[in-house]
Amino acid sequence: MNIPKITKIIESKREATDIKTITFHYPEEIESGQFFMVWMPDVDEIPMSVSYINGDIKGITFRKIGDATSALYKLKPGNKIGIRGPYGNGFKIQGKHILFVGGGTGVAMLAPAAEEAVKNSISSTVVIGVKNKSELFFEKRLKKCGAKVIISTDDGSVGYKGFASDAAKEILKKEKIDAVLTCGPEMMMKTLLDCCKNISFQASLERYMKCSIGICGQCCIGKGLRVCIDGPVFDGKTLKNVKDFGVYRRDSAGRKIQF
């Protein structure tokens, strides 16, 4: 069966302005890069990447941007939500020195991947790109795990002033990086892909999802690649042949929306 399992919120923690992590009991195994469908009865069910993997306890980290995420934001320990999954393919964590580039909430799903890389003795550098200081989260967590952390803000309120992709380009020039793993705004990921000519590249994509089991066709990109099953992580070789990457996505009616 593939239906939501009801579970209780264990903790709800504010990470930055409008950004929270909630944790819950969910024993299924999950890998970094995979996602859950999170059901708030009477509101909606939305895809959310795993941001904490701690034995039977899992967590998600999200920004409040609409109905469903606002409902999640209000939840208190003990409140019930439905979880199903894991879905999707997850990252392949390989290389000698991996550069992780997270834009906005994208860093949420990169954090467990970076932690795993460090645990496997892979040098890990993480660029956290946010608009301004008030949106910054997971800096301490990533430093603590042993990754090298570089902050970039659009307004320069902390760290490098500019886009995460610009900060990443400078690192790529200076250091010997053999893999780039990224999640964030699609234009940023597209810019990065264009700089990774000979470097292995993986990006986690977001598309509107309904079934999450690969039948409804809502999340498809390129030639019928299903972000819910064939992704959400795609490698550079695949993405180079996806015409819509960085160009458009589809809303819940299937209408094209340009980035």
Next chain:
Amino acid sequence: MYLTFGVTLVDITTKIAGIRLKNPTMLASGIMDEDAGSMQRIIECDAGAIVTKSIGLNAREGYPNPTVIELNHGILNAMGLPNPGIEQYCQEIRQLKNSKTPVIGSIYGANTREFIELGKRMEDHGVSALELNLSCPHAKSYGLEVGCDPKLVQEITSSVKEKVGIPIFVKLSPNVTNIIEIAIAAEEGNADAIVAINTVKGMKIDLELGKPILSNKIGGYSGKAIKPIGIRCVYEIAKNVDIPIVGVGGVTTGEDALEYIMAGASAVQIGSGVYYRGIDIFKKVCVEIEQLMKAYGYKKLTEIIGVAHT
């Protein structure tokens, strides 16, 4: 009989309303058919024909999630007919214009006028046939609400038929007291083929919350569990009408497909099977059909259509 490498080949080509299919497996409406890229991928997986998502005049977002859940023996969905509207969707269909695999345009409307308008637009953009969705079980004032009234079914079918030149398939719902009556109405409205069945109305309740899981509460059940219902419907329809039938509901193997064919279907559609066996299910089912036909000594698929009636 053809001989290659000493192996006897069986002929699994078929025909519906003059449209030739290289094999009898078609993609069912609403599965992997929101955009040209997805349909292209299914074509490359060797489907004999593609049916588009059901398209209306205007864009519809569909119901909020949860919209699809998988239960022990089938899949329950209440998508709510999401689609970008005919104007945008025509751009997707145009991209398939040069495809050798027939593309059938599924349309839904609230009345005859809407069906005619949609049918003409689909025809203009090059589809091989139309499938009238008179059977969606969960979209208010569309689908089943139109499709359970034989008079309306006949009226819509004949009006569309008068205005378009391509064949018209009518897709029926099992959620009616007498499916034969509706099939006869479609035939009297000059339909070129019947497609049966759409999903079976169903519901799933979560015990801990005491609530239905689907946001629309009621959904349509598909997949393995509904196969016997589909076979029975096709059998009953075949007994009562002379136009070809396309069997849908729970086809996941070659055996399932052949059961439908023997009940009277000229071809089958596959939807939920994409979940159970992956996107290459079309190829797998064709191989199984060939193996079974060889095992039972059948040479031509078209010769076993409806054998269960004799």
